[in-house]
Amino acid sequence: MxxxxxxxxxxxxxxxxxxxxxxxxxxxxxxGNLGQRLSRPSLHDQGVVMAEARSGGSNAKKTTAKKTTARKKTTAKKSTTTRSRAKASAPASSVLRSFNPRTGEYSAEFPSSSPxxxxxxxxxxxxxxxxxxxxxxxxxxxxxxxxxxxxxxxxxxxxxxxxxxxxxxxxxxxxxxxxxxxxxxxxxxxxxxxxxxxxxxxxxxxxxxxxxxxxxxxxxxxxxxxxxxxxxxxxxxxxxxxxxxxxxxxxxxxxxxxxxxxxxxxxxxxxxxxxxxxxxxxxxxxxxxxxxxxxxxxxxxxxxxxxxxxxxxxxxxxxxxxxxLGGKDAAIVCADANLDLAAAGIVWGSFTNTGQTCAAVERTYVVDSVADEFNEILLDKVSRLQQQPDEGDVGSLTFKNQLDIVQRHLKDAIAKGARVLSGGEEDAARNKDGSLWQKPVVITDVSPDMDLSQQETFGPILPIFRVADEEEAIRRTNEDSFNLTSSVWTRDQRKGEAIAKRLRAGAVGVNDHAGAAGAVWAPWGGVGESGYGRLQGHLGLMEFSVPLHIGKSTMPNMKKLWWYPYNDATREMWDGVVRVMTAPTIRQKLDEAPKVFNNIAEVLKNKL
Known part of the structure; x- marks a missing residue:
């Protein structure tokens, strides 16, 4: 700068x-007095230790949780010299710790604001x-x-x-x-x-x-x-x-x-x-x-x-x-869908960001006549996803609560009869040091009484439901209270749009899932428990704007017909106006018009 x-x-x-x-x-x-409080000194000036963690081969260094703890004593000494009004190092409650879920390490600390x-x-x-x-x-x-x-x-x-x-x-x-x-x-x-x-x-x-x-x-x-x-x-x-x-x-x-x-x-x-x-x-x-x-x-x-x-x-x-807010979004695979395209899009729509996406596919309804072939194609694509320590296709989960929820939903579903087609377990070997790896899961035979059916998972679990036809898929998609996005997979674009119009959601993609989130020119938001109001696009701009109506008289020197005083002429004139506006035929309108014209001059003459 x-x-x-x-x-x-x-x-x-x-x-x-x-x-x-x-x-x-x-x-x-x-x-004024706000200056001292809201100026923005560096973190070192605030007496908070931060390990440099920049890309590009700089002298970046990461501290583990143990190293961070060991350095807090040094931090306390620094704070009294670098910030004259600081009594000591910031207590734990006022420090936010940056956690790396891929490694289980803490790499930095940042000061927390107070109320x-x-x-x-x-x-x-x-x-x-x-x-x-x-x-x-x-x-x-x-x-x-x-x-x-x-x-x-x-x-x-x-x-x-x-x-x-x-x-x-x-x-x-x-x-x-x-x-x-x-x-x-x-x-x-x-x-x-x-x-x-x-x-x-x-x-x-x-x-x-x-x-x-x-x-x-x-x-x-x-x-x-x-x-x-x-x-x-x-x-x-x-x-x-x-x-x-x-x-x-x-x-x-x-x-x-x-x-x-x-x-x-x-x-x-x-x-x-x-x-x-x-x-x-x-x-x-x-x-x-x-x-x-x-x-x-x-x-x-x-x-x-x-x-x-x-x-x-x-x-x-x-x-x-x-x-x-959240979503438990559905994908509908029609009998005429391009199954390779549908499988590729749904695998990405479910597992991108390790399923931690409000618009992730958490329900896939597949017409029974193509379900076996679709499952075979989809499982092949899932098997080729890479989870690598530093990059890969699917990363780790972001924090422990999500790993717990994923495992709880999975265990509940299995206990109640669901069948896992792929994945299912957390990566215990990797996670022994506190990291948060979870293999992508494909599961079927999911019933309505399972947590997986009733709650947003927000993790890499893809439930597949067989349906008799597209009508059943539409009905079951609309039954859920979380409806942020949905998608329809079909070779017939007109049919896809027709189904999209019948779905209860904030955005529907035809042969695409969650693409509307990146369509910044389009409104983004859901219905039901997925929230209200809209972000993005021109409606997003209007969401944060207050319309101000300014009415200006085009005849500034003329008194208004509805001002005081009221008299018989005023009443007759307005009676005529309403009758002209509501009469169903031209003949009736012409019959009522004299009431307006015969009284308007008298009304204007008597205004205060």
Whole structure:
């Protein structure tokens, strides 16, 4: 980052905002008493030890959990010298530990924010929000380009950190986490000004006698965003990009499971003026403080259980919430499907990110006449998936809770009669050191009473159900309460679209699964327990904008026909207006019209 002044071309702004000309150094200082609290010193300045973990053959070093513990005493001594007001090293409760699920090692520590820090961040955001909103949409887009360019600057560190903390292959980190975030920024850079342009609506002349209407789009103010660990970069930008482009200030709480990614996000947001986008790291108490701040709107991406608690807490302040929650998404394999294509797409849709995807295939309904052939093709593809210590096709799970859930669902299903076709066991030999490897599972004969049928697994288990025909598949797909996405596999595109229209879901792919998540121009969200509201696309931008109707009289010197006083002429005139508007035939309309014209002059003459 350099210290050159930011300036916005006059053509891209409505007026010069005090936010725009800040230097990089200025943006790290905060007016008043908030400055000391919310400035952003390095982690070393805060007395927190962080092992360097960058890609590209640098002097990167990783510390195991034992090494980290051994160095805490040294940390305590450093903190008293590098941060004069620090009494000692941060206690364990205020430190987030970066865990590598592929190895079972802890590689870094990061400071956790406190509820007081959250309150200060929201206060600062509320202070700067009007200035950010005052910049034109084109001007904000111009500034946001620097955020995209910062991704280029930090790309190696970003990809390495995503892969290390989530356990996913670097390839997936690139195309499934970083790429869609970049596309989101590029899309809004090019379209936000168009979508936020004032729009004229309604008749100019009509019953309201000369009112012209215009819709202006205004930001809410401060948006609190709480994002998950499974796609810690993409879903963060899915949550924060639209609010920022719409003119809101954002306070972001990323997942405590991936604090290293949260720190890289903070660096990437650094080009924005202080307070416009603030990252507060921490666990549930930090998220609760953000919801209770209060903010003007909350965006939450996560589990249905947490979503319910957030909605309840937000209701205390009547804070609107948009939620993208879980899914137990279905794939329908029709009798005429290209079975090789369907198997390839469903294997990827189920096991990408080791099944830790809200849009993952967790139910596959296969028409019975092709089920045997489909299963044979699918099992062959699963057998060729690679799980390697450093890369491969399928990574590890991300944290212990998910491994426990996968194993619990699997054992419950087997105990109740399910039949495992492939995989099934965790990799005990690898996991002895605390790593979280789970082999992909294909399972059949799953019944409705199993946890695997009733709950979101969020792991690499693919249940296959035989159905008599496509009608049964449609019915069973729509029975579930988690409906984020679905997919239909058929050679007949028209039939695929017809089935898609009948499915209860937020997005349906024909011969594709979950592709809509990366279609940043399209709305993303579910129905039922998969949440409400929409992210991405122009509807995502509208989700974080408040429509302001401005009505302007086209005859500014004429008193309105509905103003005081009311008299017989007023009543007769309006009776005639309603009758003309509701009469079913032209003849009847002409019969009623004299009531309007005979009384309008008297009505206008008597207005106050």
């Amino acid at each position: 350099d210290n050159r002044r930011r300036s916005i071309p006059r053509s891209t702004r409505e007026r010069r905002s005090p936010l725009c000309p800040h230097t990089r150094a200025d943006r790290h200082s905060v007016a 007081a820090d959250v309150a200060d961040a929201v206060a600062l955001a509320r202070k700067v929000a009007p200035e950010w909103a005052a910049i034109s949409p084109a001007g904000r887009a111009h500034i946001m380009k620097d955020v995209r360019h910062a991704i280029y600057t930090h790309l190696d560190e970003l990809v390495e950190t995503i892969a290390r903390e989530t356990g996913k292959p670097r390839t997936e980190a690139l195309f499934a986490d970083v790429m869609p975030a970049v596309m989101t920024l590029m899309y809004y850079e090019r379209t936000a000004a168009k979508f936020l342009r004032p729009k004229r609506v309604g008749p100019i002349i009509g019953p309201l006698a000369g009112m012209s209407s215009k819709i202006e789009w205004k930001p809410f103010g401060v948006v609190g965003c709480i994002t998950p660990w499974n796609y810690p970069f993409f879903l963060t930008f899915m949550a924060i990009a639209a609010p920022l482009f719409a003119g809101n200030a954002v306070v972001l709480k990323p997942s405590e499971v991936t604090p290293g990614v949260g720190e890289v996000v903070r660096k990437i947001l650094d080009p924005l003026p202080a307070g416009v986008a603030t990252v507060v790291q921490g666990a549930g108490d930090v998220g609760a403080a953000l919801v209770d701040a209060p903010c003007d709107k909350i965006c939450f991406i996560g589990s249905p259980g947490t979503g319910r608690r957030i909605a309840e807490a937000a209701s205390k302040h009547l804070t609107p919430v948009v939620m993208e």
